[in-house]
Amino acid sequence: MAASPARAYAPYSIAGQVVLITGASAGIGEACAWRFAAEGCKLVLVARRQGRLEALKAALQQHYSVAVHTVCMDVRDLPAIERLPQELPPEFQAYAGGAGYCPSKHAVEAFANAARHDLVGTNIRVTSIQPGAVKTEFSVVRFKGDEARADAVYEGFQPLSADDIADNVLYAATRPLHVQVASMLVFASYQSSAKGFARVLKNQ
Ligand SMILES: NC(=O)c1ccc[n+]([C@@H]2O[C@H](COP(=O)([O-])OP(=O)(O)OC[C@H]3O[C@@H](n4cnc5c(N)ncnc54)[C@H](OP(=O)(O)O)[C@@H]3O)[C@@H](O)[C@H]2O)c1
Structure with missing residues (x-):
């Protein structure tokens, strides 16, 4: 039997869409900003450090001709979150979804599941x-600036990078509209659980 030719699979184009990113001034959020800018999205970047957001906006606009709007906001400020959709400039008007920060990852998962049911x-x-x-x-903040303690978290194995997770986010967002990626659990290769690591590269 003749081999079947590779079949085209068309991802969903997100060019021109509004993407709201919380935690955009660093780490995973910042990496997402770069990936979605490269896709031609309009960005709403949210975090508390306005200077960082403005520097990121300038860098993104230097590389990509995309519209960027920054919002200096603490995501624990619920009234500010409720006001945000109305306060966005007209070209950034969109359903304002996005992630909240929560002490419990189980609560985040429960929230996502509930939202999926509601929607x-x-x-x-x-x-x-x-x-x-x-x-x-993340670890430097968690250990209140103690860089040595933060570095020890990643000792002996190659951790994920913010770009790795931004790639997962972009993947989920660009599936065809009939595909909903409900959940992704992504570990570093030498990681088996939240606290399970093979630190075999320690002395190499
Ligand atoms: N890194 C990991 O290993 C890991 C693993 C699992 C899950 N996560 C989750 O992934 C998310 C991003 O983590 P990350 O590694 O990218 O951390 P990160 O590098 O520390 O970045 C955190 C971002 O959130 C912003 N932020 C923190 N508190 C905020 C608040 N109250 N209001 C508004 N913005 C706030 C920070 O900016 P400002 O300080 O400017 O506000 C920053 O932009 C977090 O929810 C974290 O729990 C991370």
Whole structure:
């Protein structure tokens, strides 16, 4: 039997769409900003450090001709979150979804599952991405600036990068509209659980 030719699979084009990214001033959020800018999306970047957001906006606009709007906001400020959709400039008006920050990853997963139930039958897809060990400012912030302690988290194995997770986010967003990636659990290769690591590269 003759081999069948490779069949084309058309991803969903997100060019020109509005993408709201929380935690955009560093780490995974910043990496997502770069990937979605490369796709030609209009970006709404949210974080507390306005200076970082403005520097990122300038860098993105230097590389890509995309519209970028920055919002200096603490995501724990619920009234500010409720006001945000109305306060966006007209060209950035969109359904404002996006991630919240929450002490419990189980709560995030429960929220995503509940949102998926509530939104079933609409054109809104809900994806929960659960990263393993990603080397960002996350550990430095967690250990209050103690860089040595933060570095020790990633000792002996190659951690994920923010770009790896941005790639997962972009993958989920660009599936054809009938495909909903509900959940992705992504570990570093030498990681088997939240705390399970093979630190075999330690002395190499
Ligand atoms: N890194 C990992 O290993 C890992 C693993 C699993 C899950 N995660 C989750 O992935 C998300 C991003 O982590 P990351 O590694 O990219 O961390 P990161 O490098 O520390 O970046 C965190 C981002 O969130 C912003 N942020 C923090 N608190 C905020 C608040 N109250 N209001 C608004 N913005 C706030 C920070 O900016 P400002 O300080 O400017 O506000 C920054 O842009 C977090 O929810 C984290 O729990 C990370």
